[in-house]
Amino acid sequence: MRAFLTGLLLAAATAGPVLADPTGSWLVKGGNADGSGAYQGKISITRDGETYKAIWVVGSTKFTGTGIGGAVIDGLFTPAPASESDSAISILFRSGKDVGLAVYSEQADGSWSGAWTYENLNRVAYETWTPKDGQTPTKTKTATVKTDTKPRAQAPAAPKP
Numbered sequence: 001m002r003a004f005l006t007g008l009l010l011a012a013a014t015a016g017p018v019l020a021d022p023t024g025s026w027l028v029k030g031g032n033a034d035g036s037g038a039y040q041g042k043i044s045i046t047r048d049g050e051t052y053k054a055i056w057v058v059g060s061t062k063f064t065g066t067g068i069g070g071a072v073i074d075g076l077f078t079p080a081p082a083s084e085s086d087s088a089i090s091i092l093f094r095s096g097k098d099v100g101l102a103v104y105s106e107q108a109d110g111s112w113s114g115a116w117t118y119e120n121l122n123r124v125a126y127e128t129w130t131p132k133d134g135q136t137p138t139k140t141k142t143a144t145v146k147t148d149t150k151p152r153a154q155a156p157a158a159p160k161p
Contacts, residue, residue: 021084022069022104022112022129023047028056030127033117043129045089050081054091065093065102072105104129 028041041058045067052067069086070079077088088105089112104114104127112129 020087020106022052022086022089022106025132026112026129027132028058028127028129031125033121033123033125042132047082052082052089052091054093061095063093063095065091067091102127
C-alpha cells in the first residue's frame with residue numbers, strides 16, 4: 001500500500017498540465033476489492049466549505065463520503081482544505097454499515113484514478129473517474145503552485161501514547 005501511494009503521488013507530481021478540481025459529475029469504473037469482478041457507476045463531487053462531499057451510485061447501491069483536498073508541492077503530497085486547485089482528494093465513505101477510505105489523483109488527461117479499501121479488509125481496489133458522456137474535461141485552467149511557500153496546512157501532531 002505504501003509503495004502504491006508513493007507511486008500515485010510521484011505520478012501526480014510528474015504529470016503534465018494540471019487541470020485540477022475534482023468537483024463535478026464523473027463516470028466510475030473499477031474492480032471490487034474482494035475480487036468479485038468489475039463495476040461501473042457514477043460519482044458526484046461537490047465542495048462544501050473546506051471539505052468535499054462525494055456521492056457514488058453503483059447499481060442500486062449508494063455510497064456517501066466526506067473528503068479533503070491536496071496537492072503535490074515540490075514532490076511531496078500536502079493535504080489541505082478543499083480548493084479548486086486540488087490535484088488529489090482523500091475520501092472517507094460509507095454505505096450502510098461499511099466504511100472505507102479512498103485516495104485519488106488527477107491524471108494528465110483530466111481523469112482521476114486512485115485506490116480504495118474498506119475497514120477491516122486487507123486488500124486494495126482501484127477506480128477511475130472519467131467525464132460523463134465521454135466528453136473531454138471542461139476544466140482547462142493550469143494550476144500555479146508556488147514552490148517557495150510553506151504547505152497549505154500543517155499536519156496535526158501525533159497523539160502521545
